[in-house]
Amino acid sequence: MTSWLDKLTGRKPASANQAKERLKLVLIHDRTDLSEQALNSMKNELLAVISRYIDIDPQAVRINVAQDGREQRLVADIPIRPNTPRRR
């Protein structure tokens, strides 16, 4: 969120915003006891299971932990590929 004044003077983005963005991630991991690696392997396993039942595009999948007040929720957005007739 750099202002036009900052852009004009070529200043670095304000450190307060960096602090806030970094803290957002740190707090999610602290609160859930879920590391970035664990989250990734969970994503991969979920995708593997879902792909067994429906056709999905792994590139379009979004699975993230989001903050909602003091609660964390796992939010998944998994677009399903159109049901193209398959050959038997």
Place this chain on the structure above:
Amino acid sequence: MAATVVTISSGKGGVGKTTTTANLAVALANGGLKVVCIDGDIGLRNLDVVLGLENRIVYDLVDVVEGRCRLRQAMIRDKRLPELYLIPAAQTRDKSAVTPSDMVRLVDELRGEFDFILIDSPAGIERGFRNAIAPADVVVVVTNPEVSAVRDADRIIGLVEAEEKGPARLVINRMNPGMVKRGDMMDAEDVLELLAIELIGVVPEDENVVVSTNRGQPVALDPKSRAGKAFTNIARRLRGEQVPFLDLDEKSDLFSKLSRMLRPGGD
């Protein structure tokens, strides 16, 4: 009389727990209430020096718990105010000298006689912290607008919830309005968005705090100091009053005013 027991905690050390405890105690007592504050930091006591009562200690919290004196004998009366008392921590013992149930018992003995019982928690999340929150009705979490203090505050807020002492209330201490203006310090809104609990006060960084601590006279006794005013407002909110938050930008310099005018919606 049934006291409200308020524990002041933070997780991280050095954010201003003891300063907050001392000033809330002074402000509440100044408002005519009967107040006792308990130093929960056994082995690293400091509430006595911040209040300027260090020369009057005879007995301490551990002496009471171990039966060497009666509770009354360990209570030091602050002569500057009609009804303010301190129960100091022991300096030569450690946190394990007291248990959470000792604290509950001791505080229950005081409840009938006071309006407010304030407990200054030590830093950390171990025994000293457990002791301090065991008898609490309300937990006030003190933080500073910086990453390590906010992270630790979040941890404490979670532990307070787990102990069913929540929701904790937040004090943001050492706010520097100039740095906020420059975008180099998170403002109260940023911190609140991250921690998602009720704000009970924002205290500006104020050199008067160091000066008053040097003298052993809490800044809440100085009606001209901005930090003192902020602490007094927090004390009033603890009493249930609706008090508007101070405008910390009162003294903002010409440059920041100009840059605000040049930057529509940039704040």
